[in-house]
Amino acid sequence: MARLLFLGRLEDIAGADARVVAVPGVVTLAELLTMLPPGLAEALAGPKVKLALNGVLVSPADVQVSDSDELAFLPPVSGG
Amino acid sequence: MVPDVRLALESFDPAAEFTRFAAAHDDAGGVVSFLGQVRTGEGVEALELRHFEPLTLPGMRELAEAACARWPLAGMLVVHRSGIMHPGDPIVLVAAAARHRRDAFAAADFAMDHLKSDAWFWKRERAGGTWRWIEPRQQDYRDLTRWS
Numbered sequence: 001m002a003r004l005l006f007l008g009r010l011e012d013i014a015g016a017d018a019r020v021v022a023v024p025g026v027v028t029l030a031e032l033l034t035m036l037p038p039g040l041a042e043a044l045a046g047p048k049v050k051l052a053l054n055g056v057l058v059s060p061a062d063v064q065v066s067d068s069d070e071l072a073f074l075p076p077v078s079g080g
Numbered sequence: 081m082v083p084d085v086r087l088a089l090e091s092f093d094p095a096a097e098f099t100r101f102a103a104a105h106d107d108a109g110g111v112v113s114f115l116g117q118v119r120t121g122e123g124v125e126a127l128e129l130r131h132f133e134p135l136t137l138p139g140m141r142e143l144a145e146a147a148c149a150r151w152p153l154a155g156m157l158v159v160h161r162s163g164i165m166h167p168g169d170p171i172v173l174v175a176a177a178a179r180h181r182r183d184a185f186a187a188a189d190f191a192m193d194h195l196k197s198d199a200w201f202w203k204r205e206r207a208g209g210t211w212r213w214i215e216p217r218q219q220d221y222r223d224l225t226r227w228s
Contacts, residue, residue, distance in 0.1 A: 007132055008202030009213040055134030072132060078216045079129065079160065079201030080116050080172050080192060 002032075002065050005072040006044075013043045022067075029063040032071070050074040083144035083156035087137045089163055094173045101157045101175050108154035110181035112188045114174045120167040126206040129171065131162040136200040143194050147176070150190065151183040158191060162201070193223040 001020040011017045021035055029051070033041040043049075051058050052072040053065070065071055084101070094115050102111045118127045131137075144156050155177040165171060172195060176187035195201075197216035204213045 005132075007130065008204075009215075012213070052132070052135060057135070074132065074135075074200070075202070076197075076215050077199060077201055078197065078203040078214050078220075079199045080196040 002067055003070045004032075005070065007072060008075040008077075010043060010049070010073050010075050014040050023065055023069075026064050026066045029060050029065075032063075032065055044073050046075070048076050081148060081153065081155060083141070083148055083158065085137070085141045085144045085156075085158045086160075087131060087140065088159050088161045091165070091169055092159055092161070092173070094159075094170045097157065097159060097173055098175060101155065101177070105155040105177035108177035108184075109179050110184045111175060111177045112181065112184040113157075113176075114172075114188050114192050115170060116172040116192075118165050118167045118169045118171060123207045124167060124205050125209075127165045127169075127171070128204050128206075128211070129160075129162050129165070130202045130204075132200050136162070139200050140195075143191060143199065147187040147191050151176075151178065151187045153178050153183060153187055156187065156191070158195075160195060160199070160201070190227055193220075193227065196220045196223065198224055 002023045004019045004021060006014040006017055033045055051060060051063060053063060054070050098113050140158055144158050148156055153176055157175040159173045161171050174188045174191045176184040178184040197220040204211050
């Protein structure tokens with residue numbers, strides 16, 4: 001099972017801070033998003049959402065997710 | 081010089097941190113600090129900052145190292161909370177020590193501008209019993225361009 005993490009406001013849209021998805025083989029980001037509810041998939045595909053695969057930032061085009069991977073969706077940050 | 085950069089999961093004492101930092105850099109002629117704290121009034125009951133373990137602290141260290149590379153500093157301190165805070169609680173303490181005060185002011189200002197809108201934190205506040213995520217204001221993004 002791949003583990004998806006939702007940071008910030010994405011947690012509210014997903015209804016949880018994490019979700020596991022059964023991934024057949026290796027999937028791209030677009031393929032992964034089709035396995036999720038449309039409203040959530042749309043929010044995750046937003047242009048300001050950054051991605052970290054197993055804790056390392058990756059560009060959306062480079063995402064290849066397989067079982068045991070962890071993919072974090074990182075919306076715009078706000079600190080201080 | 082290695083900057084002192086910490087992610088605080090529990091409340092911290094900014095006065096004690098500042099006193100210790102200034103004493104550790106008594107060779108520096110100027111020490112500048114900035115303290116961000118949860119506002120009282122305005123109906124905010126609580127503030128929560130979330131972080132992402134693999135990126136947040138490494139990103140804070142890179143930021144402090146960038147400040148150290150840009151200005152001649154004797155010391156740099158960054159302490160940033162993650163977790164739930166209440167009005168009056170400290171959120172972030174930045175301090176810079178330098179031979180000359182302008183370098184210290186600039187380094188602390190640079191660090192704060194980046195912590196506000198370019199560090200791996202997510203912030204929400206609770207008012208009237210409801211949590212609401214806070215995104216940076218346009219001004220926060222404009223502030224970043226001062227340093228590019």
